[in-house]
Amino acid sequence: MKVETLRWIDNKLEMIDQRILPASFEYLAYDSAASVAEGIRSMVVRGAPAIGVAAAYGVALEALRLSSEPRHSGLDPESSALKKLDSRLRGNDEAEDFNAGMEAGFTVLAQSRPTAVNLFWGLQRMRAVWESVQGQSNAAVAQRLLAEAHEILAEDIRINRAMGAFGAELLADGARVLTHCNAGALATAGHGTALGVFRSAVEAGKKISVIADETRPFLQGARLTAWEMVQENIPVTLITDNMAGFMMSRGEVDAVVVGTDRVASNGDVANKIGTYMVAVLARRHNIPFYVACPLSTIDMSIVSGADIPIEERSADEVKGFRDYHWAAEGVSIRNPSFDVTPAELVTALITEKGVVRQPDRDKLRALFK
């Protein structure tokens, strides 16, 4: 089964509702920047690359919406004498309204989630395209932005396949590979980053098996990674997050591959909360720790992981799961959604341009040349 995390149907963006997987498989439809932003915030869609693609579509949807909206100057267009004036005023108004609407759309999307840099990367790319077509009709601008969103989606899959090929070479036949969270097809436009490496390894004829951390509190591992691997017939074993050290200490993990939400220019890696603990344990047990990371996830504008904003989400997520709460009443709760793994613990970054061992500033800078 090919997982289409995001798809364009009837001039709307449809996204798989990842909050209800795997019990239910359902697409939700989006037709504006605000609705896409809410879909990102509420984690209908999640995973850094998928968020970047969704944000790009959010911009395109906003342009389509604004360009098709009936506008009115406030003057009565039936009055023949005023028709010409109205039309002229409307023209100015329309351009201004469109631009203001687009800015509002960019803002609401940028505020949806703070950590994944792909969101901002996607928005910047869309803004550059928008600026390049200033002066064209709103409808033409919207079509150009939609074409760019389609291109970002297609490109994401190509990039994941390139990363997958490079990453697959790092895994030995028979490797038992641990992953945290879901850096799969569901976290991207398709194929996946970390899970893309597993898919590519299997396509290359390697027998591998996957150990999936369940990844509290949102349970991306138990619900999404396990589901994707079962769909692909790749053997997958689910453990709770606190079992990773046990598995490593028993010699049952040959490698770790995870995704990332933002890599700083020095190679520090922000990823789903708990990744840092896996990385520390992997180092202790001399297990290679790989990060699958498209260039769009590398943020050369920040010096180190200390500059990466870490989202703290609602306490409700930690109290239980969905509406089922088990925590004692009256307890305080913390819910940081990401942590930072220092570059020194990263064996290699897997990018679409190749494998970067022991990443540092110079090596990352070279990637962008």
Place this chain on the structure above:
Amino acid sequence: MKVETLRWIDNKLEMIDQRILPASFEYLAYDSAASVAEGIRSMVVRGAPAIGVAAAYGVALEALRLSSEPRHSGLDPESSALKKLDSRLRGNDEAEDFNAGMEAGFTVLAQSRPTAVNLFWGLQRMRAVWESVQGQSNAAVAQRLLAEAHEILAEDIRINRAMGAFGAELLADGARVLTHCNAGALATAGHGTALGVFRSAVEAGKKISVIADETRPFLQGARLTAWEMVQENIPVTLITDNMAGFMMSRGEVDAVVVGTDRVASNGDVANKIGTYMVAVLARRHNIPFYVACPLSTIDMSIVSGADIPIEERSADEVKGFRDYHWAAEGVSIRNPSFDVTPAELVTALITEKGVVRQPDRDKLRALFK
């Protein structure tokens, strides 16, 4: 609120049903070794010291049950001529039945859970008492065993208070202390081991705050530790297990205190799954890692942690929580319930005889002299 994890009422053992806390607070009553064994196995009661106390009561209950059961030789006691013979046969039968019944009781209790050594320690202590009163009437034996179970319970609380006093000295005023699982009043006859240290620190006038790992899959931290600390008005913050490294990396943890299910003679510590990961992270961040450990938890008969049997529990626990399953269908599951932290990562054991820094075989041997 004083938590009475186990209590003796109407010639029955009553135990708080820890599977349904904190939403429901309910005692279940037990009247035989087999029922107590099932209570241990299904985790109505859990925590190494509490399991030891429960097992002792299980032996006493079996003796009471066997000594009060109406027996019959199979001969008709109405036949006057046979009454004397029946009585004599019955006497022999009764002694044999009693002994066989007791052995069966010991066996079923010993098979309830494999990792916590307190279970075997409690059973051995009860067996020694039983052997010391051989020849006495069954009823007298039962009463002696019941008295011993009461003594083990009372002793456990005294020991926890002694450990608490020693441990409290290790915590600075204002310390933010992380704990994993529940080594509280609920894991003991009262006061607790790790949480006993926190209670004693507060009684000594120290302001401390507790960070509780939720402790998947059974959620002892979210349900039991958080509940106990809220009851005591000790500030407590709940995190998922994979957040401990983040909290440490942010300088938000001053010490770790955990309990243990078995300490090997070299100081290796078996405790709830995930403890090892916390210990490795604590070492990386130079945070002291303390283990509250009554002498009954130290198993001098084994050389190292590699000899400690690690229980693997049902896959259902990892699929979700209680009857709510969220994991993808078709995934394999591992569920080791404990892991082993090597002695080198243990800053100190806190025992009722004092604090043992950098524990090793010689220091542990000295404790038992």
